[in-house]
Amino acid sequence: MTAENRLFITLDEITGLRFECAHCHAKLTILMNNAFPSSLLTCMNCRKPWFEGEHDSRVKVIGLFVTAFNQLKQLELKPPVDLEISNSVVFDHASNGKD
Ligand SMILES: [Zn+2]
Numbered sequence: 001m002t003a004e005n006r007l008f009i010t011l012d013e014i015t016g017l018r019f020e021c022a023h024c025h026a027k028l029t030i031l032m033n034n035a036f037p038s039s040l041l042t043c044m045n046c047r048k049p050w051f052e053g054e055h056d057s058r059v060k061v062i063g064l065f066v067t068a069f070n071q072l073k074q075l076e077l078k079p080p081v082d083l084e085i086s087n088s089v090v091f092d093h094a095s096n097g098k099d
Contacts, residue, residue: 009085010082016031019040036062
């Protein structure tokens with residue numbers, strides 16, 4: 001018998017987006033209920049640019065994602081919508097996990 005473990009999280013459990021600097025690996029989390037901060041354009045630790053200014057299409061997409069996510073939460077959908085985490089663990093009970 002093979003069982004598949006799946007992980008689901010509710011929309012309320014998503015609280016922020018975490019960014020990690022590719023240069024110094026400093027991490028910054030912005031809250032989902034806040035507007036996209038202009039301080040995110042450069043690393044707060046090493047000052048390397050993360051984006052090419054406020055008109056960088058990636059900045060716009062991130063802002064649109066946060067706006068759409070917050071709108072989705074406010075819909076109070078019935079039935080409720082959960083998010084599934086893709087890194088599910090597959091466990092084979094027949095082998096007792098000794099693969
Ligand atoms: Zn950095």
